[in-house]
Structure formats: structure tokens, C-alpha cells
Amino acid sequence: MKKLLITLIALLPSLVSAAGGGYQHPLEEVKIDLHDKASLQRGAALFINYCLGCHQMQYQRYQRTAEDLGIPIDLAKDNLIFTDQKVGEQMTNAMPAADSAKWFGKQPPDLTLVARVRNPDWLYTYLKSFYVDTSKTFRVNNAVFPDVGMPHVLEPLQGTQVAEKVYETVNGEKTLSGIRLTQKEPGALTSEEYDQAVTDLVNFLEYTGEPSKLESHKIGTWVLVFLAIFFVFIYLLKKEYWRDVH
Template sequence: MKKLLIALVALIPSLAIAAGGGYSHPLEKAKIDLEDKASLQRGAALFTNYCLGCHQMQFHRYNRSAQDLGIPEELVKENLIFGDQKVGEQMTNAMPAKESAKWFGKQPPDLTLIARLRSPDWIYTYLKSFYIDESKTFGVNNAVFKDVGMPHVLEPLQGTQTAEFVYTEVHGEKTLSGIKLTQKTEGSMTPEEFDQAMHDLVNFLEYVGEPSKLESHKIGTWVLVFLAVFFVFIYLLKKEYWRDVH
């Protein structure tokens, strides 16, 4: 029993890494604020410029974003649609599925519900965690998603990073316990600007995953107010009915 407990303790660091896809540190917090329309608008622009070429949002329409985020449809046509699509159509691309699976090893996933699947914190940390790895097809790897088949499309904005692997020795065995990322070359954005850009992009992905969330919360608030008022009347009615009994 003692040997079994020692073995389990030794496995804890590697289990933590496996659970996070290779990243043993806590995920960074994404600043989600669905009421910040300026942030959501910037996130929409980032998505269409850097992500839509490979990743579709086939369950979300351009005009839904235009309506919810306060973007005039003319601006949507000029700045968010780069093909011959209409404003009322879904956010899709022309990348053929079979060919994309060959190029990337797997067809790039649809991102409509990615924030609900992975969590905003995971996506935010992932987007910031690419590092140089010449052994990979696209020359990069990711500290959150090990052996990812995606190129670092945001490299012009962020620049490049190198990785230092941190090991912990437990009972004479070295186990990978973390990955330290260091800026190697600069991008067009400062680290602070890139952080904000990724917050905006993740904010937009969170919105797309559940566009009616803000409206639902507002309706929920009014329902709770109604129930509270209704409860008072029900209580008074109950007292009136049972007055003679008591």
C-alpha cells in the first residue's frame, strides 16, 4: 500500500500536465465582458481577419453580430466579409474539408461553440502560448495544446517565443512540471496590446457561443423580481384564507 501511494504521488505532476494538454500552471483569466461592445467589435474584426480563413462559424450569421454589436451592415460588408457572401449568411469559408485535413492533419474545427467547449480561460491561454519548435511542420508548438497542428497565425502581432521546459525530480525521476515562455522577437503589438487583443477575440468567441446570454440574464432578473413580488401577494392571500383556522 505504501509503494502504491508513493507511485501515485510521483504521477501527480504528469497527470496535471495531461489534464491541461501540457500546461501545468493555472490558466490565465480572460476578461469576459459581454456588455463591452467595443471589445466585441474588435474581437469580430480579429476573428474574420486571422481565424475565418481556416475556422468557420457555420452556426452564426454576420447580421446577428451586426445587430447585437451595433455594427452597421455596410461596415460589416466592407470590413468583415471578404468574399461574395451576403450579410444574412453564416460565417463560413471556402476551404475544402478533405484538403484541409491533409494540410493540417485534421480538419480545422468550427469555432461557433468553442468557448463553451473549452472555456474562455483555456482559449485565452492557448492563444498566447505558441513557441518555436522547428521539429513541427509549421515550426511552432503550444504549451497548452501539445503537438497542435495549427500554425501561429497571430505571430505578426505577438512575435515569437521560446520555451524552457521545467522539470521536477520526484523520488529520483524527472517529470515535466511546467513550460516557461520567453519573448524572442517582437510583433507589431506590444505584449500589453496583444493581451488586450486576445481578450477581445476570446470575448467575441464567448458571445458567439451563446448570443442570447445577456438578454437571458436580463429576462432572468425580471423573472426573479416578479416572483419576489408575487410571493408577497401569495403569502398575504394564504394568511387571508387561513385566518379563521388559526
């Protein structure tokens, strides 16, 4: 058993490399701020307009989103719901599961918890790393997720990128060390504006992964304050009880 564990540990790096499909694009860091209601509202609008057609959020309701993000219900109905759904219903679409699996190779995943499954940095880098690849069904590929099975839905905003593979020689063997992305055609947004848009979208996805996070943190802070104050009284009580002993 010990030998088996040692063997698995020794093989772990190669297994990880194989599972990741080779070169892994370095992740960029995204600044998440769940207190920024304006960013969350913009992220919600981006998700509704560009993502909800294929990806659902079946564990998140329109009303909960509006209330948490400070959006009046009337505005939410006019700007977040473009179907006959009610404001109290989950954020779902009408795409048949069988058809979506046929069109995309498999059914597009629900994105309610995607930020918890992947992590915000991965999502941020992924949404910035699409590039033109005419050999693929949707004529795009992704430096973070090779052989991606979805179109670049944010392409009208970002524009198109081309990829250049970067190689290095290690022990006399030429290996892929990176992918350099450069802008080919501009989109509706500048590079800085697109970065902000992706930040807003990832910020929103981080919120939906745990909508109660801010409230939980707030409650946790007050609990720590209470325990600190309570500790003072306990300490004084202990001194009073043990005063005659000492």
C-alpha cells in the same frame, strides 16, 4: 462491479495525465464582459481577419453578429465580409474540407461553440502560449496544446516566443514541472496590447457560443423580480384565508 469502480477511481489521475499529454500549462484567467460592445467588435474583426480563413462559424450569421454587437449593416458589409457572401449568410469560408484535412492533418474545427467546449480561460492561455519549435510542420508548438497542428496566426501581432522546460525532482525522479516562455522577437503589439487583443477575441468567441446569453440573463432577472412581487401577494392572500383559522 464495486471493485471495478474503485479501480477506475484510483487510476483516474494517471488517465487524465496520459490524456493531456503530460505537463499541463497553468491557465490564465481572462476577464469576459459581454456588455463591452467595443471589445466584441474588436474581437469580431480579429476573428474575420486572422481566423476565418481556416476556421468557420457555420452556426453564426454576419447579420446576427452585426445587430448584437451594434455594428451598422453597411459597415458590417464593408468590414466583416470580404467575399461575395450576403450579410444574412453564415460565417463560412471557401476552403475545401478535403484539402484542409490534407494540409493540417485534419479539418480545422468550427469555432462557433469553441468557448463552451474549451472554456474562455483555456482559449486565452492557448492563444498566448505558442513558441518556436523548428521540429514541427509549422515551426511552432503550444504549451497548452502540445503538438498543435496549426500555425500561430497571431504571430505578426505577438511576435515569437521560445520555451524553456522546467524540471523538478520528485522521489528521486526528474519530471517536467513547467514550461517557461520568453519573448524572442517582438510583434506589432506590445505585451499589454496583445493581451487585450486576445481578450477581445476570446470575448467574441464566448459571445458566439451563446448569443442570447445577455437577453436570457435579462429575462431571468425580470422573472425573479416578478416572482418576488408575486410571492408578497400570495403571502397576503394566505394570511387572509387563514385569518379565521388562527
